[in-house]
Amino acid sequence: MDMIRPVETPVNPHVTISGVSKTFRTRKGEVHALSDIDLTIRRGEFISILGPSGCGKSTLLMLLSGLVPSSRGMIKVDEKSIAGPNSDIGIVFQQDVLLEWRSALENILIQAEIRKADMGAARERAKQLLKMVSLQDFENAYPNELSGGMRQRVSICRALLHKPPLLLMDEPFGALDAMTRDQLQLDLLRLCRDNDMTVFFITHSIQEAIFLSDRVVVMSPRPGRVERIVDIDLPRPRRLAMREEAKFNHYTHEITDIFKGLGVFREEV
Ligand SMILES: Nc1ncnc2c1ncn2[C@@H]1O[C@H](COP(=O)(O)OP(=O)(O)OP(=O)(O)O)[C@@H](O)[C@H]1O
Ligand SMILES: [Mg+2]
Numbered sequence: 001m002d003m004i005r006p007v008e009t010p011v012n013p014h015v016t017i018s019g020v021s022k023t024f025r026t027r028k029g030e031v032h033a034l035s036d037i038d039l040t041i042r043r044g045e046f047i048s049i050l051g052p053s054g055c056g057k058s059t060l061l062m063l064l065s066g067l068v069p070s071s072r073g074m075i076k077v078d079e080k081s082i083a084g085p086n087s088d089i090g091i092v093f094q095q096d097v098l099l100e101w102r103s104a105l106e107n108i109l110i111q112a113e114i115r116k117a118d119m120g121a122a123r124e125r126a127k128q129l130l131k132m133v134s135l136q137d138f139e140n141a142y143p144n145e146l147s148g149g150m151r152q153r154v155s156i157c158r159a160l161l162h163k164p165p166l167l168l169m170d171e172p173f174g175a176l177d178a179m180t181r182d183q184l185q186l187d188l189l190r191l192c193r194d195n196d197m198t199v200f201f202i203t204h205s206i207q208e209a210i211f212l213s214d215r216v217v218v219m220s221p222r223p224g225r226v227e228r229i230v231d232i233d234l235p236r237p238r239r240l241a242m243r244e245e246a247k248f249n250h251y252t253h254e255i256t257d258i259f260k261g262l263g264v265f266r267e268e269v
Pocket of ligand 1: 053
């Protein structure tokens, strides 16, 4: 395995992560979650993070959000070091966190209320976002009247209401069935194209990472390190049929082999 990583000279960096490590101190001792992460995310890029459970993916997302401090190293967003919660981001988690007593539209508007934004403009944008994800007829529906996929669409709309230049997503489609997941991937790509965003996307699915991304970051088991970055040279817009193409399969094999090399997948011999 080559030990020398090429030095990246990215065009227009949006996020720069340099020498970042994170150690949690618990009652049982220290947990080294992340070790020496170097990663530059380009403006407008869709980057996915793939890695085994417990390798520190969610921790890295929390460091980017500014909600959790790193133990070592530096993270810069727009050339500025992160010091405290970053309000210029949107976050979507695996489980939607919708308030059951508020309609879909009112759930999205929470984002504007917290920011004390112009509510008239926010309402217009919220409706526009609902339309973009085909939920225009459900703005007055309550979360318990929505399917899992619809609920997650509402969460995405809420994360995008304030037009964040950076969207952080932690396995947002992990709890959805395969067909809903396919549709939401397509919805997300359309939203990204229309909203000029940089996306940091965590997933356990190799195929999902390839389908969505410009680059896939493959992480090693804990303490998480960047093992390899795979450039995904597939045209956009992405089409579902691309998943059957030889080039797509080539990427799937390449990434699977990296995980086999790391002992993440063990096959019978
Ligand atoms: N607040 C915390 N306090 C103590 N340890 C933590 C904390 N958050 C995460 N960890 C530990 O850090 C390691 C990485 O956790 P993290 O949640 O980032 O993994 P992950 O890659 O997101 O896993 P998964 O794929 O299962 O979601 C784990 O060993 C976890 O126990
Ligand atoms: Mg996680």
